[in-house]
Amino acid sequence: MKQYKFPYSQILFFVVMIGVGWYIWRNVDQINRFSFHFSWLYLSLSYLTTILAYLVLFTIWLYVSASFGLKAPVLIAAKAWFLSHLGKYVPGKITMLLLRVDTYQGYSKHVVVVSTFVEYFSILAANFLLILIALAFPREHLPDYFRWFAGLGLLFFLCLLWPPFLQRLIVWSFRLLKHKQMLTVPPYHRILRYICSYIVVGLLQGFTFFFCLCAYSPLDASYYLTITGIYFSVTIVGQFAVFTPSGLGVREGLLFIALSFLIPKPVVIVTTLTVRLIYITSELLLATVFFSLEKITGTRKALI
Numbered sequence: 371m372k373q374y375k376f377p378y379s380q381i382l383f384f385v386v387m388i389g390v391g392w393y394i395w396r397n398v399d400q401i402n403r404f405s406f407h408f409s410w411l412y413l414s415l416s417y418l419t420t421i422l423a424y425l426v427l428f429t430i431w432l433y434v435s436a437s438f439g440l441k442a443p444v445l446i447a448a449k450a451w452f453l454s455h456l457g458k459y460v461p462g463k464i465t466m467l468l469l470r471v472d473t474y475q476g477y478s479k480h481v482v483v484v485s486t487f488v489e490y491f492s493i494l495a496a497n498f499l500l501i502l503i504a505l506a507f508p509r510e511h512l513p514d515y516f517r518w519f520a521g522l523g524l525l526f527f528l529c530l531l532w533p534p535f536l537q538r539l540i541v542w543s544f545r546l547l548k549h550k551q552m553l554t555v556p557p558y559h560r561i562l563r564y565i566c567s568y569i570v571v572g573l574l575q576g577f578t579f580f581f582c583l584c585a586y587s588p589l590d591a592s593y594y595l596t597i598t599g600i601y602f603s604v605t606i607v608g609q610f611a612v613f614t615p616s617g618l619g620v621r622e623g624l625l626f627i628a629l630s631f632l633i634p635k636p637v638v639i640v641t642t643l644t645v646r647l648i649y650i651t652s653e654l655l656l657a658t659v660f661f662s663l664e665k666i667t668g669t670r671k672a673l674i
Contacts, residue, residue, distance in 0.1 A: 407586070407587055407588060408585060408586060409584065409585045409586075410585075411585075412581045412582070412584040412585035413581070413582065413585040413644075415577070415581040416577075416578050416579075416581040416582040416585060416644075416645070416648055417648055417652065419574045419575070419577040419578045419581065420574075420575070420578045420648055420649060420652045421652055421655075421656070422574050423571050423574035423575050423578065424452075424455075424652060424653070424656055425656075426567075426570060426571050426574065427493075427568075427571050428447075428448060428451050428452070430489075430564060430567050430568065430571070431447070431451055431489055432444070432447060433564070434485055434488060434489050434492070434564055435447070435482075435485045435489075437485075437556040437560060438481050438484060438485040438488075438553065438555075438556070439481060440474070440477055440478075440481050440482065440485055442474060442477065445660065445663055445664040445667055446474075446664055447474075448660040448663075448664070449657075449660045449661050449663075449664040450469075450470055450474050451470070452653070452656045452657040452660050452661070453469055453470075453657050453661060454466050454467070454469040454470035455653050455657070456469070456653060456654070456657055457469040457470075467483065467486055470482055470486055471483065480544070480553070481553065484540055484553055488531065488536075488555070488556075488561070488564075489564075491527050491530055491531055492527075492531065492561060492564045492565050492568055493568050493571075494523070494527050494606065494609075495523075495524055495527035495528060495531065495565045495568075496565045496566070496567075496568030496569050496571070496572055497568075497572055497602045497605070497606055498520045498521075498523035498524035498527065498606070499520075499524050499565065499569060500569050500572040500573070500576075500598065500599070500602055501516065501519075501520035501599045501602050501603055502517065502520045502521060502524065503569075503595070503599075504576075504595040504596060504598050504599025504602075505517055505520065505596075505599050507595050507596075516599065516600075516603055519603060520599075520603070523606070531558075531561050531565075532558060533555045533556070533557060533558050533561070536555050537554075537555050540553055540555070572598070572602060573598070575598075575601075575602075576594065576595075576597070576598030576601060576602070577594070578645065578648065579597065579598070579601045579641070579645055580593070580594050580597055580598065582641045582644050582645050582648065583597070583633065583637060583638075583641050585641075585644075586637050586640055586641055586644075587633070587634065587637045589633070593632065596632070597629070597632070600625075600628050600629060600632075601625070603628070604624040604625050604628055607624060622642045622643065622646065625638060625642045626638055626639060626642065
């Protein structure tokens with residue numbers, strides 16, 4: 371007899387979406403009355419910085435994976451990386467990892483998994499560091515818990531990525547899985563270099579959100595760092611909401627609350643929904659492009 375599993379994640383996701391829908395519905399009148407000053411230029415810049423951020427992310431991944439001996443041809447690596455990102459839209463986050471392992475056929479799945487986790491932890495460490503940098507130059511006063519959150523988060527992931535600890539964690543995980551393969555992690559200075567590189571990605575993603583805000587209402591450039599810090603604080607929380615695909619609903623709901631004291635609610639609501647659409651369409655575009663290029667290249671090689 372099949373054991374019944376309580377669908378708690380689906381219920382939580384349903385509750386979150388109801389909450390977001392209720393918040394938007396409650397502010398529909400404000401949205402209708404608000405005088406938007408739409409700019410195609412800023413919206414185009416928002417798309418451009420999103421594409422650039424993903425391309426830089428992928429470039430850093432090539433170095434991270436190579437440091438673990440995972441040296442796939444660029445187009446195969448690009449197909450694997452961009453297709454795997456589509457997996458984050460399935461609740462539970464594990465689909466993203468499974469897609470990456472599946473598209474890296476012919477390579478050790480354990481190496482793919484470990485390098486993916488190092489990439490993920492390095493990105494989180496960079497995001498926490500970026501929050502601290504942003505809060506060092508606040509445009510408006512922000513509660514102290516933002517700094518505590520960023521400082522403790524950065525310290526946690528710097529300790530987690532410390533090679534002696536990371537090496538023991540990998541060995542313990544392999545033993546748990548009854549696997550005898552040994553992996554040597556990169557030196558700490560190289561991992562710190564990856565973290566610093568991911569800050570560039572974070573700054574580009576901050577511009578994505580900032581330009582999108584400017585597309586609907588003029589905004590002073592001095593708000594950029596503050597908005598970026600808030601945006602990544604909310605994004606990190608959304609990433610840990612495993613019951614939603616890519617933090618869908620959680621990130622938007624928190625942004626509605628966190629930015630409402632800085633920016634008019636109608637602008638925040640429309641911008642957060644637009645940014646979500648920008649990320650989804652950009653990921654689909656890049657995944658399609660690199661998937662097609664890899665297929666075309668593979669077909670040509672087969673015909674030669």
